[in-house]
Amino acid sequence: MAEKEKKDLIKKCPYCTTPLKVEDKLCFSCKKRVGPPDARGVATVPGRWKSYVYLLLALGLVVAYFQFVFFR
Numbered sequence: 001m002a003e004k005e006k007k008d009l010i011k012k013c014p015y016c017t018t019p020l021k022v023e024d025k026l027c028f029s030c031k032k033r034v035g036p037p038d039a040r041g042v043a044t045v046p047g048r049w050k051s052y053v054y055l056l057l058a059l060g061l062v063v064a065y066f067q068f069v070f071f072r
Helices: 003-008 049-070
Strands: 010-012 019-021
Antiparallel strands (some): 010 019
8 A cells, every 4th residue: 555545544633643544533542523634634623612602701791790890
């Protein structure tokens, strides 16, 4: 099997660099979700939309608190 074909069958976990199959969605070593491989053969990190939602909620609470305390 050529090196290029062999490289196309695996990807590396972006968290722990464990070699994974291309179709794997979960790293068996660190148990984190991984996406499809990029051009270098490293798995992409799936979107962290929950973190962004929590950040927006926290910022909204801080703004509401400051408005309540300082501008009422």
